[in-house]
Amino acid sequence: DVLVTQSPPSLSASVGDSVTITCRASQDIRDYLNWYQQKPGKAPNLLIYGASRLQRGAPSRFSGRGFGTDFTLTISSLQPEDFATYYCQQSSGTPITFGPGTRLDNK
Amino acid sequence: QLQLQESGPGLVRPSETLSLSCSVSGDSIRSIDYYWAWVRQTPGKGLEWIGGVYYSGSTHDNPSLKSRVTVSIDTSQNQFFLKMTSVTAEDTAIYFCARMDSRSSATPLDHWGPGTRVTVSS
Numbered sequence: 001d002v003l004v005t006q007s008p009p010s011l012s013a014s015v016g017d018s019v020t021i022t023c024r025a026s027q028d029i030r031d032y033l034n035w036y037q038q039k040p041g042k043a044p045n046l047l048i049y050g051a052s053r054l055q056r057g058a059p060s061r062f063s064g065r066g067f068g069t070d071f072t073l074t075i076s077s078l079q080p081e082d083f084a085t086y087y088c089q090q091s092s093g094t095p096i097t098f099g100p101g102t103r104l105d106n107k
Numbered sequence: 108q109l110q111l112q113e114s115g116p117g118l119v120r121p122s123e124t125l126s127l128s129c130s131v132s133g134d135s136i137r138s139i140d141y142y143w144a145w146v147r148q149t150p151g152k153g154l155e156w157i158g159g160v161y162y163s164g165s166t167h168d169n170p171s172l173k174s175r176v177t178v179s180i181d182t183s184q185n186q187f188f189l190k191m192t193s194v195t196a197e198d199t200a201i202y203f204c205a206r207m208d209s210r211s212s213a214t215p216l217d218h219w220g221p222g223t224r225v226t227v228s229s
Binding site for chain 1: 144154170203222
């Protein structure tokens with residue numbers, strides 16, 4: 001299986017800050033990497049697919065970069081509704097695997 | 108607007124079979140562009156992909172579940188299904204159904220059901 005790790009596990013920031021979350025795959029997954037936001041009691045919501053493509057309807061303050069094994073999700077100018085948990089997910093190989101998540105809290 | 112909705116029992120006894128359905132509305136499940144998947148979430152293991160099915164009936168599942176899983180589809184009813192045999196307490200989780208967009212090589216899960224909580228207990 002492709003192991004996916006994320007850092008940091010948790011992060012505190014304030015409205016207006018810019019934050020970056022890192023995702024690393026245990027092998028080359030090209031750009032087969034997606035990012036999701038999940039709020040308590042809700043299903044995950046797709047933000048970024050193919051490492052850098054913004055999902056329709058997702059705010060433009062979300063951006064993704066990376067290729068191969070190292071990827072980042074950046075949220076510029078945090079808004080109150082952005083405090084949530086973020087997951088990356090690889091689809092290079094079967095089974096599809098998810099990172100453990102990064103919890104973003106309001107400082 | 109596409110909607111997915113899981114349904115099934117919230118309590119299953121150990122060693123029995125967990126059966127869930129996912130009803131899809133707002134679009135046909137009979138599409139070459141999409142794949143239909145099951146994902147579960149636990150506090151301990153996080154998000155775990157269980158398996159999925161294409162409109163043709165071809166399937167993939169997670170080898171870690173040791174062949175306990177069957178995913179199937181009924182295009183006439185616009186539904187797909189999950190069966191998991193020999194459940195244990197470790198199968199207690201929130202189960203989501205979701206659509207995977209196979210038009211993108213990254214096959215993102217772009218629509219999800221709200222999830223259904225399943226507890227395995229006697």
